[in-house]
Amino acid sequence: MTQINFTLNFDQLKEEVMQSSLNDVIKSSIVVVLNKYMEEERNQFMNNASYERDGERSDYRNGYYDRDLVLNIGRIPLKVPRTRSGEFSTQAFEKYSRSDQAFLLSMVEMVVNGVSTRKVSKVVEQLCGEKVSKSMVSDLTKELDPIIKEWSERPLSTDYYRYVYVDATYIKVREFHKVVSKAVYIALGVNSNDEREIIGFKVSGVESKANWSDFFESLISRGLHAPKLIISDAHEGLKSAVQEKFLGSSWQRCTVHFIKNITDAMPKKDSAEARHHLKEIFKAQSIDISRMLKEEFITKFGDDKKYQKAINxxxxxxxxxxxxxxxxxxxxxxxxxxxxxxxxxxxxxxxVRVIRIFPNPESAFRLVGAVLKDYDASVDSGGRKYFYR
Structure with missing residues (x-):
């Protein structure tokens, strides 16, 4: 049987559909093709063409009946062939209903890419002429749960991550009928092939030693070995958890955050030279040059009381x-x-900005996980290395 395939540029549609409607010629063309497809199905079922006489025929054509089919390009009216015995049944509806699966996946993808459920519902209505509730779109995203769970719990013992970056960002979540801030803990590792991987994340309470310790424990339980270097800001709870959970690992304080801490202690006016000198300390080619520049900085500005706090x-x-x-x-x-x-x-x-407030912690874990998984798949794809040797 002839196979008929339709492909759509869904990304283009979702951008344009808010300002325009689909060309009716497209729908009309698909109606013609699908009607022809079903006619050929009936011919094959009867093993003869229309108006072809055959004394051994076991059934007869019996006209058509009307039926609508909703595809991801809209609702289309079809003429469905039938036979006198009623034994013939087209497979077109079954085949093309599978395209709905692709459409549903596209809806999920839109949500993951930051399109609000309200806008997704509007896009669906424009495309299909059918209303879809926001709750249905939200329910669809639950299909991500087993995928995100498997990815977030994958073993880490199959590779060695020399460098691990950790940080937290904050989101709003509705919990027990009130809106609270939740920290999204994220760990990024550089593996033995010099490729970056998001090796773990967690949605939990505000940053503390206990919460950072729990996060590190989850990584260790999945097989993470102590890295050579853990890079982070100087949050006290994070520092304490690193020292406790990763014996033998060195801790690298983020120089960008550190320089900001120092410059915040400097005078606001007439400090351009000091700020430039400070940055050069951490851009030096070697540790010896860096130490020399540090001592020069202290010597040059140490007698000025306005710089005493910064020097400390x-x-x-x-x-x-x-x-x-x-x-x-x-x-x-x-x-x-x-x-x-x-x-x-x-x-x-x-x-996640379009969501503003997650309805519950589970939805936050689901969507943040989907975003991170999507980012992880492309961060160092195609054999690209993070370090260029």
Whole structure:
């Protein structure tokens, strides 16, 4: 039997459908094709063509009946062939109802990509002429649950992650009839092939040593070995959890956050030279040059009381901020800050912004997980390496 396939550029449709309607010629063409398809089905069933005489025929054509078929390109009216015995049945409706599955997946994809359920419902109505409730769209996203669960719980023992970045971002979630802030804990690892992977995430309460410890325990239980370097900001609870859970790992304080901490303690005016000098300390080619630049900074600005607090902050946190120098030079600009994870946090916020408030923690885990899984699949695809040697 002839196979008929239709493909749609759904991304283009969802962009254009809000301002325009589908061309009726498209629907009319599909009506013609599907009617012809069903006619051929009936011919094959009867083993003869229309008006062909056959003394051994066991059935006769008996006209048509009307039936609508709703596809992802809209509702179309069809003329369905029938036979006198009623034994003939077209497979067109069964075959093309499968396209609804692709359509439903597209609806889920739209939600994951940051389209609100209200807009998805409107797109569906424009495409199909049928209303879809927001609750139906939300229910559809639950199909993601087993996929996200499997991905988020995959073993980590099959590879070694030399560098692990950790950070948290915040979202709003409705819980016990009130809106609360929830932290999304994210861990990004660099594996033995110099490729980045999102190795874990968790939606939980505000940052604390207990919550960071629980998050690290979940990674360790999945097989994560202590990395050479853990890169993060200087949240006290996070630092304590790292020291407790990853014995033997070094902690790299994010230099971007550290420099901001120092400059916040500087005078606002007439400090451009000091700020420039400070940045050069952490861009130096080696640890020896970095230490020299640090001492020059203290010597140059140490007698000025306006810089005393900044110098104290620099002196106290310097060693934790230069751990990256123990690693190969090609990695330095990548592992001295959490910039790579900040970009992921920004992507999560961009994609969930339309939701504003998640109806429950489960929906937050589902959608954030889908966004992270989608990001993870493309971050270092095609054999691309994070470090260029």
């Amino acid at each position: 902050v620099l002196d106290e946190g310097y060693e934790d901020a230069v751990q990256f120098y123990t690693e190969p030079p090609v990695t330095h600009r990548h592992i001295r800050s959490t910039n790579v994870l900040e970009r992921i946090n920004g992507e999560v916020k961009r994609r």
